[in-house]
Amino acid sequence: MRYFYSLSFLLLSLVFNSCVEEVQLPPRSVESRLVVEGLVTNEAPPYSIKLTYTGVYNSLLYGQQEIPVNGAAVSITEVGGRTVQLQQDPITPFFYWQRDPTFVGTVGKSYQLTVELTDGTRYVSDPEPLHEVPPIDRLYAEYRPRPNDDFSNPDQYEVLLDTQDPDTPGNFYRWSGYGYVPRFSTGEPRGFAGKCCQYCFYPIYGSGSDVQSDALINGKAISRRPVHASPIYYPGQHFIEIRQYSLSQKAYQFWVRFEEQRKRTGSLFDPLPASIEGNLHSENDPTRLALGYFGASAVSTRRMIIPGDTLTVGRIEIKYGTEFVKDGNCQRVYSQGQLLAPENWLK
Template sequence: MKLRLLLLLLLAVISGCVDEVQLPARSVASRLVVEGLVTNEKPPYTVKLTLTGEYNSLIYGQNEIPVNGATVSITEIGGRTVTLSQDALTPAYYWMYDSTFVGQSGKSYQLKIILPGGETYISEPELLNPVSEIDRIYAEYRPRADAEVYIPDHYQILLDTKDPASAGNYYRWSGYGYVPRLSTGEPIGFGFCCKWCWVPVYGSRSEVLSDVLVNGNSISRRPIMLSPVYYVGRHYIEVRQYSLTKSAYQFWVKFEEQRKRTGSLFDPLPASIEGNVHREDDANVLALGYFGSSGVSTRRLTIPGDTLNAARMEIKYGDVFVEDGNCQLIYNQGQLNPPANW
C-alpha cells in the first residue's frame, strides 16, 4: 500500500511539472497553381488553373478552387499566339483546339495568363526537345506475398529505350491502362447484368531520369507502373516517354520527393512546387506547378492474361476484390467494354 501511494505521489509531481505548449497553426494564403504541357503531338492541349484553398495545419485540408474567367494563351517564340477556351463543365481546364498549332522540336513555348482581376502571369520560355523512341514495353507477373491479403497480384510494366550520344537528356515517364474487375452484378429479369467491366489504372506522373550515368547507353528494364490483377482478362497498357528541359527535370524531382514524404510536424506544407510561372511585373512572385513542352514517344501493350485461371483466382482472393452492384457504377470510371482500337 505504501509503495502504491508513493507511486501516485510521484506521478502527481511529474505531471505538475509539465507545461502545456501552444504550437501556432501553420497557414498560407491562396496561390495560383498551373499545370500545362505542349507536345509534338496534335492538339488539343490543356492548361489547368486553380487556386489553393486556405491551408491550415490544424484543419489539415487544402482544396482546389478553379480559376474562372481567365484569359489564357500560348505563344511559340518567334511565331504564333493561340488563345485557349475555358471548359464549361470543368472550369479549371482551358483547351487549345487549333489543329494547325503543333509543338515542334527546337521551338520554345510560353504561357500567358490574365486573371479576372487583371493580374498577369507568364512562364519562362520552354524549349521542346526531341525524345528517343521507346524500343519496347513488356510485362512481368508478380504474385503478392502470402500475408498481403488486401493487395492483388500485379504485372510490373517495364520499358527499354536508347539514350542518344549527346549529353544532357532528361526523361519523364507516365503510364495508364485498363484492367478487368468483377462485381456481384445488378439484378435484371431472371438474372444479373454488368458483373464484369474494365477500370482505369494509373502510374506515377513523376518517374524521371537524367542521362548523367547512362549517356549514350541503353536504358533497360525501367519500371514504369504496376497493373493490378483483380480478375482474369486482358490488360490494356499505354506508356508515354517525355523529353524534359533541365528545369522541368528539377521540378519533377522535387515533386517526387514531396510526394514520398511521410509527413511530420516539421515537413513543408503539402502543396505543389514552385515552377517556371511568375507574375509578369514581379518575377519573384511565383505560381505553383509548371508549364512545359516535351517531345513524346508512345507505346501500347495488350497483356493477354490467358494463363490465369478464374477458379483458382476466386479461391485465392475470395470476395476481397468483389464489390456489390453494377460493375461500371461501383468502380470509378468503370466501362462494360474494353477500350477500342488498342
C-alpha cells in the same frame, strides 16, 4: 500496509500530473497561390492547361481543395512565331483548351504561356524548349506477386520499357502510363435473366512523375525500365498505354522535386512541405512565382495488351477471397468502369 499503498499511489499521481503539461501549438498556414499544369507537345491539339488556386491551408483546420481560376486570359506563344488564345471549359472550369489544329508543337522551337488574371496580374513562363524524344523500342510485362504481409493490394504486372538514348548528352525523360484492367463485382439482378454487369474494365493511372536523366547512361540503351504497374484483380486482358516524353533540364529538376514531395511521409511536427515552384512568374514581380509547371515535349507512345492469364479465377478466389469484390453493378461501383473492353487498342 493499506496506508502505504494509498500514499504511494498519491505520490505517483502527483509526479505524473506534474510532468504532463499541455502544449499549445500555433496554427501554421499558407496563403492561396496560383497553380499551373500543362504542356505543348508535337502531337496534334487539343492541348489543355489546368489553372487552379491552392486552398488556404491551416494545420489545425484543413483548408479548401483546389479552386478553379475563372475568367483568366490564357495564351500560348511560339517564340518568334504565333500566339493562340485558350478557352475556358464551361463544364470543367479548371481547364483551358487550345483546339486550333494548325498550331502544333515543333521540335527545336520554344513555347511560353501567359496567364492574365481578372485582377490584372499577369504570369509569364520562361521559354520552354521542345526537344526530340527517341521512340519506345519495346514494351513487355512481368508478373509480380504481392508481398506475403501485404493484404491491401493485389498482385500486379510490372510494365517494362526499352529505348535507346542518343549520343548527345543532356537528355531527360518522363514516363506516364495508364490502362484498363478487368474487375469483378457481385452484379445486379435482372429478372429471369439472372445477374448482369458483374464484369467490367477499370482505368488505372500511373503517377506521371517518373523521370530519368542520361547523365550516367549517355548514348546507351535504357533497358528493363519499370514504367507502370497494372494490378491483377481478376483474370482477363490488361490494355496498357505508355507515353515517353522529352524534358528540358529545368522541367526534369521540377519533376524530381515533385516526386520527392509525393513520396514524403511525416508527422504533425514536420515543417510544411516546401512549395514546388515552377517556371511561371508575375510579370511585374519576378520573385512572385506560381506553383506547377508549363512544359513542352515531344512524345513517343506505345500500347500493349497483357494476356492476363497468369492467375485463374480459382487461384484468385483462394488468394484474395472477396477482398477486391464490391457489391452491385460493376461499372457503377468501380469509378469510370466500362462493361466492354477497349476496341482497336493496338491500331
